[in-house]
Amino acid sequence: MRSMLRPLRAAAPVRAVAAILLFIVLAALMDHARGEPTDSVGEAIYRHGVLGSGKQLDAIRAAGVHLAGKDAACVNCHRRSGFGSKEGFISIPPITGRYLFHPRASSAEDLDLPYVESMRADRDPFTDATLARAIRDGLDSEGKPLNYLMPHFALSDADMTALVGYLKSLNQRKSPGVTDTVLHFATIITPDADPVKAQGMLDVLKQYFADKNTFPIGATPRLRTSRKMMFMVNRLWQLHVWRLTGPAETWQGQLERHFAKEPVLAVVSGLGGKNWAPVHEFCERQAVPCLFPNVEAPPANADRDFYSLYFSKGVALEAELIANSILRQGSGKAAKRVEQIYRAGDSGEAGAQVLAASLERHGVKVRSQVIAANAPGQEGVAKAVRQSSGADALVLWLRPSDIAALGEAPPAPSAVFVSGLMGGLERSPLPPSWRSRAQLAYTFDLPDRRRVPVDYALGWFRIRQIPVVAEQVQVDTYLACGLLAETLKHMADTFVPDYLVERVEDMIDRRIITGYYPHLTLAQGQRFASKGGYVVHFSEPQGTRLIADGGWVVP
């Protein structure tokens, strides 16, 4: 469908009226297609504050506060879904066509509309004319002033028609993966994912779904009368495991086929290797929320996208922590030369790129040694270490098997940094001569501080006899499931993908059980929930006890 859009548009005359007519036709066409039209005037106004003429949208608030362009875009408050939100005491109402034009009802219970907290039932339905008045003059359908936050927008009649058309089209389509009885979810495993971790993750996911279906919400008689409670109907959760195969270029096609066969409301957790970008792209294109996959190297610019939410920036965050540490260390003597080692085709490459860029900005020379993907550990690693001698710092983006084969550490004073994510965190099998010198990038809360929230998950695993084979991945998976469940509970029956993402954005702050992370937070434009980390070293020659070199750093 989307591929049809461009030729159609290109052939159309550029005049505004024609464009709007075309938009209306397209909007009708799109009713049956996935996604909203992506390049309509109405959408450009709503999401980007750009008018049909290409000029900036202008608006003004009481007391003369002026807004323009992106800052004036409707999406800021009413959100991408059009369902609005709640901020403090301020309720921002849903403004999709169905909510604006519904007939007056005495209460939300009498409306045939998905429940949204800030919806209003008891008021006159808007008409195109009163809606235009609301947008231009800030008056509601009954002529009363709207909330102080609602700006007054300057829109031409043509732009107004386009915007109102867009509001009418918003969320008209049926959400994929939502039936009267079942909510469908998928998890995605790429072929380069670690098989042990994949099994550990699947054990948690399958058990979580099984638990969920033992006591589905609403399975018990409805004792509570509020509309919100009534809508928490009895839906089972169904998990689809999408295992990708073959080269990365084919993954998107595979995902499209999975999605066509088994439509899902969201992707929950998942496991990748070095390359998660095709999955990320798929989720953006098909408007599928992708909630907290286990990936070490998420796409760097995920902040600009919408549907994928990650726990952290992974190895890129580690690189920033290491760069920060290298630039501050050296007791006054600035580092001049840094060496780093990674394996071709592994996540370390992404970390190494970020580190090199960060350090080179400060005039530090960085040399990367790449070990061939299938070179035997001992030989390749030991050689790379030998060649790195004389550097002020050596950074290892290596897996436990390579770390165990490091041999003798280079002579001091070279500082040694290790990717905790890749190297196995406090269980990293560093040989003794390395262990005493190494500093680990540690993008989680420290072990003794996270004990309570992690024990919560571990207890759950123990009772359900889930073997712990990759603790951090499994705890993150459990956390992703918990976040999904909690968010869905607050969505009542409003299962719309965009709204799901927005609810996670707004609610994640409230989570107290945050697994390995000290704190999770998101917002519009934030796609990495945990922002910082520690640099740590081992406190003893043996064991897993760590000491932080300084506090939690947000680079």
Next chain:
Amino acid sequence: MKTFAKTLVSATALAVAGTLGPLVAVSQADDMPEMHDPHAHHHMMQMPETTRRMAEYTVPNVELVREDGKSVALQDELNDGRPVVLNFIYTTCTAICPLVSQTLSQLQRKLGDERDQVHLVSISIDPEEDTPARLAAYAKKYGAGPEWQHYTGTLAASVEAQRAFGAYRGDKMNHTPVTFLRAAPGKPWIRIEGFATANELVEEIRNMLPSS
């Protein structure tokens, strides 16, 4: 919640803003007549309901990081002798904070030359996202002058500052607009709940400045 919404709706709808057809430019809009505007008839704009009260707060001994990257003591920043206007914001906030920050921006303009005699202090309630660099960009966006600084720091420090002013509401989506003003160290704080307008703030500040 409902009661609050009702209060807002029933609040005196003072007539402001002329017809919106051709949108008035910022500079003119800035000083819109607030009453008896002959063009105002049905173009009513909701006026914010604010509550103002005096309060005593103990400024905690916390270290914050200013947008220039410097670590500073909150007490020092507030006790530099100038009257202080303080609020809490975060840079990815899209509903409340843009208006609150624009109000401070307007306040700077209205104060004119007098603005250097006050200190505007905006503290992030999302300090991990709001790095000094992000705060600096945010300050620039709102045209912050030399008298207006933005602060971040550890999450704990931000929470402590919020708590000290009775402004901590658990999570950032639960925040409400609130502005604090104080004439000088040792003097009580004025707490304005709701969207204080620039005019309201100018009036408060003029009362605090030595009459010239």
